[in-house]
Amino acid sequence: MTAPVIQISHLRTQFDDFIVHQDLNLEIHAGEIVSLVGGSGSGKTTLLRQMLGLSTPTSGTVRVFGEDINDCGAMRRQQLRNRWGMLFQHGALFSALNTLDNVAQPMRELRALPEDLIRDAALLKLSMVGITPKDALKMPADLSGGMIKRVALARALALEPELLFLDEPTAGLDPDLSESFVSLIRGLHQQMRLTVVMVTHDLDTLFALSTQIAVLADKRVIAMGPPQEVIALPHPFIQHFFLGERGQRALEVLREKE
Ligand SMILES: Nc1ncnc2c1ncn2[C@@H]1O[C@H](COP(=O)(O)OP(=O)(O)O)[C@@H](O)[C@H]1O
Ligand SMILES: [Mg+2]
Numbered sequence: 001m002t003a004p005v006i007q008i009s010h011l012r013t014q015f016d017d018f019i020v021h022q023d024l025n026l027e028i029h030a031g032e033i034v035s036l037v038g039g040s041g042s043g044k045t046t047l048l049r050q051m052l053g054l055s056t057p058t059s060g061t062v063r064v065f066g067e068d069i070n071d072c073g074a075m076r077r078q079q080l081r082n083r084w085g086m087l088f089q090h091g092a093l094f095s096a097l098n099t100l101d102n103v104a105q106p107m108r109e110l111r112a113l114p115e116d117l118i119r120d121a122a123l124l125k126l127s128m129v130g131i132t133p134k135d136a137l138k139m140p141a142d143l144s145g146g147m148i149k150r151v152a153l154a155r156a157l158a159l160e161p162e163l164l165f166l167d168e169p170t171a172g173l174d175p176d177l178s179e180s181f182v183s184l185i186r187g188l189h190q191q192m193r194l195t196v197v198m199v200t201h202d203l204d205t206l207f208a209l210s211t212q213i214a215v216l217a218d219k220r221v222i223a224m225g226p227p228q229e230v231i232a233l234p235h236p237f238i239q240h241f242f243l244g245e246r247g248q249r250a251l252e253v254l255r256e257k258e
Contacts, residue, residue: 038216
């Protein structure tokens with residue numbers, strides 16, 4: 001088996017007296033779509049931020065592409081950053097930049113490509129997410145919620161990442177938009193051979209996309225595996241989360257896929 005894309009070992013996170021993660025271990029392998037689930041306050045966002053190097057654990061190690069991201073120089077960390085894309089929950093577009101410039105921004109920051117190439121590449125990324133050149137000049141304030149997510153995704157893909165992080169990618173989208181976003185991610189995953197790590201509460205999205213589910217409870221990852229295996233485990237959080245009323249409909253969709 002190849003080395004994991006992400007390897008978290010003996011991670012501990014503590015804020016004052018409050019322990020969020022304790023002896024947390026997690027391995028994510030290339031090509032997987034891993035959904036991180038857990039109760040509110042279980043430390044999902046914190047864990048995602050730690051994988052991105054935006055937050056440092058109290059102890060333990062976070063390796064991404066084999067490098068300890070808290071123990072490599074600033075330059076090395078920047079090189080690692082260029083190999084992943086992140087879609088923040090609320091899109092987080094730059095409001096003063098138009099759609100095209102938002103997507104072009106990570107490429108411009110690299111200062112390595114000529115401007116006409118950057119524009120073409122940005123338009124190509126936008127077309128991948130279904131945004132036409134006509135809409136490329138619109139400002140974020142003039143875009144719908146679904147379009148903002150698409151543009152933010154195009155920006156996350158700007159540097160052709162091997163690894164994509166998604167925080168609640170379908171939160172706030174109506175069911176139709178949510179479904180088209182799911183197909184979009186699935187298509188990109190196949191085309192670009194991405195590894196995807198996402199946090200989601202939306203069981204439809206979760207079952208439609210995940211090849212693996214990692215369950216965060218009791219301050220650590222209590223279970224990880226294919227959806228069908230994980231939901232069969234007797235842990236109270238898992239039973240409550242997946243097999244409550246809202247889980248039933250999503251599960252039916254999963255069964256239909258088989
Ligand atoms: N910078 C911080 N300082 C103090 N407490 C924090 C900080 N970041 C997160 N927490 C706390 O850690 C816990 C986990 O937070 P978070 O990772 O946002 O959970 P989740 O995303 O699973 O809802 C929460 O109780 C939160 O209040
Ligand atoms: Mg969160």
